[in-house]
Amino acid sequence: MNLLNLKLRPEERAALNLRNLYEACGYSFYRMSRFEEYDFYADKKDFLTSKRILTFTDINGKLMALRPDVTLSIIKHVRLQDGQVKNSDGVQKFYYDEKVYRVPKNADSFREISQAGVECVGRLSDENICEVLELALKSLETVADGRNFVLDIANAGLIAELLDESKNKSEILKCIAAKNIHGLKTLNAPEKIINLLESGEFDEETAKIINSLKNYKDKIKIDYSAVSNLNYYNGLVFRGFIEGVPESILSGGQYDGLLKLMGKKNSRAVGFAVYLDLVRSEKND
């Protein structure tokens, strides 16, 4: 049987192309082989995109969850391997291609969502972070299939610092995500934040990383509206868009806080997910 003659749907082809890409970059495949216990997610809700979890009772009476997320399980998996043979550089790289179960924003029921993505965990260097960013750009290029694409990057750490003293943090964050300058002014948000949003300037750290991605320079934009959740991402955040797809198809960033929460104090993590269901979105005009 020649598998190459199989007629693949666009999102299936995209998933296979992405797996091929991640495999070639030295990432190992992670398969969520079982359901997690509900308690596992319950105390890590800050790190879930949607707070709603589909649960069921297992035959032994335990409350189980139908995976709302893959990242958490990967991080747990890494912890289980502690003390065992590790890569020499102390960095572990995984990729996945899974279905997750969530209630999308403004939807009225749970949906099955196809997600492919990578997670890079351990004693990360700047090079590791650059590599993941480059992989995000390559993923967008793969999925865009000839369409134009762009990756928005921002430093969530910088916003967190600037907002440290602010009272109405969550309202300011909402305005940042909506590029709502007039709203920020009414809220008396720090001047620096308004400047960052308007100018798309970046700090030295981010500049260094972007300069290393020369091949994709015109595809990267500094855009602070990519920062929306300071509980999850602590460093770089990024969001990918493809022309004609009405919402962001890729989202990711650095999430060292989760590792701290799970008892891995000296580790850092960066990763992203590609929402494969959006691959087939109708092209606009």
Next chain:
Amino acid sequence: MINIALPKGRLGEKVYKLFASAGYEFPGILDKGRRLVFENEKLNMRCFWVKPFDVPVYVERGTADIGAAGKDILLERNPDVYELLDLKAGFCRMAVAAKNDFHEDSEKILRVATEFPNIARNYYAGLGREIDVIPLRGSLELAPVLGLSDVIVDIVETGTTLRENNLSVINFIADLSARLIANKSAYKFKGEIINEIIKKLS
């Protein structure tokens, strides 16, 4: 091609006039008729009328690249869009109103009639007050007068309607006006044109 969603009605006509005086004209759009879509080939733009409440839906889902929506509707629907400009048209306030002789009984659940259940819930959640939302589709003033609700959460422009029904504003919630919103993805790829529109409108 830039697609623009405008809210049917008075506010939309005001906003269209802003567009027209900025050089974005769609001949025939103000005529009374059943046509909903108007194209200006020279500008490579298309403009359409939708129900005011639906503007954020069209923009969030990318059917419209940009749109004009009242802040009330944005607060109620909380769409994931860019809010790029205060169009400074249709100024009014979101407020709580009650009968002139209303005294709140804090031991009872407050009955709130409104067309904006989410705004009402968020406002009272912020105060830690338990409420019973009574969703209505208009003639809100009737609710406290007939005893259907204790208070209403509604848009107040001049306050005349409230006064005529012996009601008055007891709490302020938010300042409202029309806002220019944009689809996040469209802004990435048609940003130059959208920014030009914003510049001319502001």
